[in-house]
Amino acid sequence: MxxxxxxxxxxxxxxxxxxxxxxxxxxxxxxxxxxxxxxxxxxxxxxxxxxxxxxxxxxxxxxxxxxxxxxxxxxxxxxxxxxxxxxxxxxxxxxxxxxxxxxxxxxxxxxxxxxxxxxxxxxxxxxxxxxxxxxxxxxxxxxxxxxxxLTSTFHKFNYLQNIKNQYVIKSHPSNELDNVSPFVDSINNEEELKRLDSENAALEIELKKLTAVQEQLKNNYDNYKRTKNDLFTGLESVNFKYIELESEKKKLEKFTNANIVDINRKIDDVKSQIKIYDEKLISLQEKQNNVKVAVTSLQHIIEELYDIIRLLSTDLEQKNRDEQDLLNFQKQLKLRNEKLEVLLKSNISYKLKLLNNQLEAQNEKLLDLKKQHDRETLENDSTITNLKRKYNEETLKEFKEGEKNIQENLINIELKNIELEIEEMQNNYKIEINEIENQYSLLVTHINNYMEKMLNKMQI
Missing domain, CATH: 1.10.418.60 (Ncd80 complex, Nuf2 subunit)
Incomplete structure (x- = not known):
């Protein structure tokens, strides 16, 4: 602040x-x-x-x-x-x-x-x-x-004071006049008072004239100040010009006092230096033109290199996109594999539920058979053993074989096919990458050789 x-x-x-x-x-x-x-x-x-x-x-x-x-x-x-x-x-x-x-x-x-x-x-x-x-x-x-x-009041007061003094003079004996002021002694009658009033009026007129003269003098003094300031400003500018002319004069005096022969010799030296500088300028301009030509050719080469690099970058981007597509496809295969496993597990659980239901039904039948146990114990035992043997040998064997067939025939075959496809695509991708790298290295060698040739030409 x-x-x-x-x-x-x-x-x-x-x-x-x-x-x-x-x-x-x-x-x-x-x-x-x-x-x-x-x-x-x-x-x-x-x-x-x-x-x-x-x-x-x-x-x-x-x-x-x-x-x-x-x-x-x-x-x-x-x-x-x-x-x-x-x-x-x-x-x-x-x-x-x-x-x-x-x-x-x-x-x-x-x-x-x-x-x-x-x-x-x-x-x-x-x-x-x-x-x-x-x-x-x-x-x-x-x-x-x-x-x-105040002036009018003062005049009235003086008038009343004069009247009072006259009254005092008239009312007191002559032996008491010593106590009256000198001003009262000087005024003896009304004619003296009138004379003083006229003199006062004349003084007021003179005062007004003096006031007018004072105002005129003030205006003249203001004009004088303005004129003085203008003259001072002009004098200051003239002084500045005089100082500048003095400095120019001193500079010119150096040349007037110099020897003409020395001046001519210096002029000749300057001309010779100018010729040397002109020759250097011409050689520098030629070099500059050569550099410009080389720079333009380099710019064209750089532009071509940029175009090649742009093409390579587009190819690499395409390969990257293909690789990304392969990865996405592999992820999809994994998801499908997981879904198949979930599906198989769900089928097995469903079959287990069916078997449980069948077991429950068999248990119910067994309960019915137990009621007839007393009558047909031997028959039931033989029947049960036959059923168990048949169940263990045929039903479970068929179920296991079916499960194995599903896993081997569906999942393994499909996974093998997918893995073969992935391996084939990866091999193809590696082959393409190797070809691109070979082409890129070959291009880099060509570019380096070309740049070396151009640099050698520029140096020559």
Whole structure:
């Protein structure tokens, strides 16, 4: 956050406002690149305009008061005193408008950022004065009205005082006149009072004339200030031009004092150097043209290489896609294998359930047979043994053989076929990869040979 209570303005806005305030020497170039002389002159004008003080006038008063001590001083000491007085006045002025860090370096070695900040404070103060001037105008008008009323009241009071004094003179004996004021002694009758009123009126007329003359003098002084500023600006521009002409003169003096023979010799040397540089330039241009041709050929080669690499990348991408398809197909086969296993397991469980149901039915039959156990024990035993033997030898054997046939005939055959297909595809893929790698290595060798030939040609 800024430690100043006023905004930092742009330099064009500062210059425009200072011109409106009759500071004609303000310009953007000198503010962006301030010099000590310019800043001291500008600050003197600002101080003289807003504070009514002049550092030169104050220093002149000090010299007149102490002539003996100053007569021996030189111009440098006088300038130092002038800058010190101006620094003191500027410090008080800028402190009053919100800048607390003004120092003597702002006069000796001004920085454009600090100058911009200080002039922003001056512009802010000038705008504040203009804003508050309307209120001051109203106060001045009211003060004038009150002053007129006070003047009329004072005249009435003097008139009444004169009447009172006359009454006192008439009412007291002559031996008491010593206590009357000298003013009462001087006024003896009404004619004297009228004479004083007429003199007062004449003085008022003279006062009005003096006020008009003072206003005219003020206007003339303002015109004088504007003319002085214009002349000072013109003098400053003439001074700058004079300094530039002096520098140009010094530069030209070097050439006027030089020997013509030396100059001609230097011109010949320069011409010979120019010829050498022209020859070098021509050779460099030829080399540049050769390099351009080589670069264009290399660019064509690089483009062809890019095309080849692009084709290879597309082939590799196709092979990768084929490999990915094979992997997906293998995954699908695994899923199918798992599904078949689940299906077989589900068929076996279904057959087991059927067998369990058959066993339950047989058990029921056995229960029925047990009822007849007493009558047909021998027959039932033989029948049961026959049934068990038949079941163990025929039914279970058929079931196991059927299960083995299903597993061997369906699953194994299909898996073998799939594995054979996968092996065949992998072999084909490996063969294609080997062929591509052989072609790629062959292409790389051709490219390297071509590049070596081109480099040899370029070196030649």
């Amino acid at each position: 800024s430690r100043y209570t006023f905004p930092i303005l742009d330099i064009p806005e500062i210059v425009l406002t200072l011109h409106k305030c009759d500071f004609a020497m303000a310009n953007e170039v000198n503010i962006r690149r301030p010099t000590s002389e310019y800043i001291i002159t500008l600050y003197k004008q600002i101080i003289e305009s807003y504070m009514g003080l002049s550092a030169d006038h104050l220093l002149t008063l000090g010299v007149n008061a102490n002539k003996e001590s100053v007569t021996n001083d030189n111009n440098d000491e006088h300038n130092v005193l002038n800058v010190l007085v101006l620094n003191k006045i500027c410090f008080k002025f800028f402190l009053n408008i919100g800048v607390t860090d003004f120092n003597i370096m702002d006069l000796y070695k001004p920085d454009h950022l600090r100058v911009q900040r200080l002039l922003s404070a001056v512009v802010n103060f000038a705008r504040f004065r203009v804003e508050k001037m309307e209120d001051c105008t109203d106060i001045i008008e009211k003060s004038g009205v009150l002053l007129d009323e």
